[in-house]
Amino acid sequence: MNKGLFVLKDLCKNYENTPILKNINLDIFQGEFLTLLGPSGCGKTTIIRLLAGFENPDAGEILLDDKNINHLPPENRAINTVFQSYALFPHMNIFDNVAFGLKMKKMPKEQIKIEVENALSMVKLSQHMYKKPSELSGGQQQRVAIARAVVNKPLILLLDESLSALDYKLRKEMQIELKMLQRKLGITFLFVTHDQEEALSMSDRIVVMNKGNIEQIGTPKEIYEEPKSLFVAQFIGEANCFETKIVEQKNEAVILKYKEKIFNLKTKKIFNETCTILIRPEDFRVEKNFEDVKSKNYFVGELENIIYKGTTIDLLVKLEDGKEVIASEFYNEDSDALGYKIGSKLFLYWVDGWEVLLNNE
Numbered sequence: 001m002n003k004g005l006f007v008l009k010d011l012c013k014n015y016e017n018t019p020i021l022k023n024i025n026l027d028i029f030q031g032e033f034l035t036l037l038g039p040s041g042c043g044k045t046t047i048i049r050l051l052a053g054f055e056n057p058d059a060g061e062i063l064l065d066d067k068n069i070n071h072l073p074p075e076n077r078a079i080n081t082v083f084q085s086y087a088l089f090p091h092m093n094i095f096d097n098v099a100f101g102l103k104m105k106k107m108p109k110e111q112i113k114i115e116v117e118n119a120l121s122m123v124k125l126s127q128h129m130y131k132k133p134s135e136l137s138g139g140q141q142q143r144v145a146i147a148r149a150v151v152n153k154p155l156i157l158l159l160d161e162s163l164s165a166l167d168y169k170l171r172k173e174m175q176i177e178l179k180m181l182q183r184k185l186g187i188t189f190l191f192v193t194h195d196q197e198e199a200l201s202m203s204d205r206i207v208v209m210n211k212g213n214i215e216q217i218g219t220p221k222e223i224y225e226e227p228k229s230l231f232v233a234q235f236i237g238e239a240n241c242f243e244t245k246i247v248e249q250k251n252e253a254v255i256l257k258y259k260e261k262i263f264n265l266k267t268k269k270i271f272n273e274t275c276t277i278l279i280r281p282e283d284f285r286v287e288k289n290f291e292d293v294k295s296k297n298y299f300v301g302e303l304e305n306i307i308y309k310g311t312t313i314d315l316l317v318k319l320e321d322g323k324e325v326i327a328s329e330f331y332n333e334d335s336d337a338l339g340y341k342i343g344s345k346l347f348l349y350w351v352d353g354w355e356v357l358l359n360n361e
């Protein structure tokens, strides 16, 4: 792969002698939609603040086109940030809010008019140009903040929890709009969120962070389907985990023991003494009769609860050993007809290869 437009190299940041970022290495490529995802306090905003130049790293480098910009002031970085609070000027109309940065740069008036009108048309706010921010909805104000940032044609746009103040429906709409806008503009977006669904649906690549470290970098599909650690697997969606002992490791296969059950699974990975089998709820197939089970890989359990979720139903099943697992199925007209009954016996199986095997740390 090519080298990043921005490169973070062994980047470290401490606050009051506590390490907050520990040796962060990350390439940010030209034109990509990259998302920093992780729980509260893992250091996402700190990366944004270092990139924007609001803070200095304690060690390591920030490179832009191979040049170290560790000490370049924020105004010289061609970086714009959109925060969760839109930080619009309340006394200025929308046009002047968006024009502000260009006026500061002393761009000729006619040119400013063209650029601002362009940016506002891109975020579909042309008809609100002369209104004050207070006359716009939350989503519209968010779009003004984005227009105000992109009008400066930054090399990268940093978006810190930019959609989290919006209600669910508006947030979904803005996710699609933001992604489309990014494609149209071709500007690199670095987006921060702790919402895994948002990260999966918007990003070209996701950086999963945990306690100041990067756990995994990959496309949404890679992160979801091939998590490298239990932390990533459990942070991105639901996962049923089974801790097993290795009985035998053979050529491209492993024999595992979970409680009294033996599983023989294909894998190229090499394991130590123990490993975890991970199965997503949607990867379990549910049957009421053993004759319908189409794999050697199955569990037996009792249905404890059914959770209706609109398009899917979650079946909460207690296995023979007492462990509770979740299997989810698409809900359709037939689902009621299936007549799942609380307390009934169910067989849960999965297709060979749909499991993820993780070395225990």
Ligand SMILES: Nc1ncnc2c1ncn2[C@@H]1O[C@H](COP(=O)(O)OP(=O)(O)OP(=O)(O)O)[C@@H](O)[C@H]1O
Residues within 6 Å of the ligand: 015, 016, 020, 038, 039, 040, 041, 042, 043, 044, 045, 046, 047, 194
């Ligand atoms: N100026 C500061 N002084 C001391 N500690 C700080 C400072 N800024 C951040 N921290 C601490 O650094 C850690 C990482 O903070 P950061 O804001 O980067 O996390 P985050 O992943 O963005 O979290 P959130 O999702 O809650 O915004 C937190 O424990 C926070 O308390």
